[in-house]
Amino acid sequence: MSRNARINVLLVLVVVALAVLPLALGLGEGEEEPFAGADAQAETAIAENAPDYEPWFTPLYEPPSGEVESALFSLQAALGAGVLAYYFGLRRGRRQGEERAREAMASEGGTVTGAEAGEAGTGAVSAGEAGTVAAAGSEAGAAGQAGPGAHRSSASGE
Numbered sequence: 001m002s003r004n005a006r007i008n009v010l011l012v013l014v015v016v017a018l019a020v021l022p023l024a025l026g027l028g029e030g031e032e033e034p035f036a037g038a039d040a041q042a043e044t045a046i047a048e049n050a051p052d053y054e055p056w057f058t059p060l061y062e063p064p065s066g067e068v069e070s071a072l073f074s075l076q077a078a079l080g081a082g083v084l085a086y087y088f089g090l091r092r093g094r095r096q097g098e099e100r101a102r103e104a105m106a107s108e109g110g111t112v113t114g115a116e117a118g119e120a121g122t123g124a125v126s127a128g129e130a131g132t133v134a135a136a137g138s139e140a141g142a143a144g145q146a147g148p149g150a151h152r153s154s155a156s157g158e
Contacts, residue, residue, distance in 0.1 A: 001009075021027075046053055063069040 063072060
């Protein structure tokens with residue numbers, strides 16, 4: 001089993017344990033609402049300990065029901081998970097691109113620095129194209145073919 005597969009299995013087991021253990025151990029038994037949110041529990045504790053407490057802030061939007069509040073919280077969690085998944089996927093793609101660029105350059109006999117691999121990995125120039133462009137450029141220079149604006153000198157005096 002590869003290292004990544006072991007990590008994935010371990011993470012799934014941790015998530016399952018976090019979901020099952022509170023139920024299996026009976027945490028929250030005897031409470032009126034065992035799975036109430038932290039906000040509701042804090043509000044209850046404040047009301048018991050300091051009945052004359054005046055909140056210094058009021059919410060900008062008060063959902064009409066607990067179901068709507070739950071739906072908005074779920075939407076927020078889903079959006080956050082999507083952003084994190086995108087970020088980690090982007091990082092993995094860049095890392096794989098850099099590795100492919102290094103492998104391609106190594107197979108062509110060249111060496112590649114981290115910056116060059118990063119450029120190839122982000123789509124600036126693929127590793128194969130980079131090798132082809134470099135080879136074509138050196139052959140053009142060796143054959144005396146210069147680009148636009150370059151001064152040419154030849155035996156005919158052009």
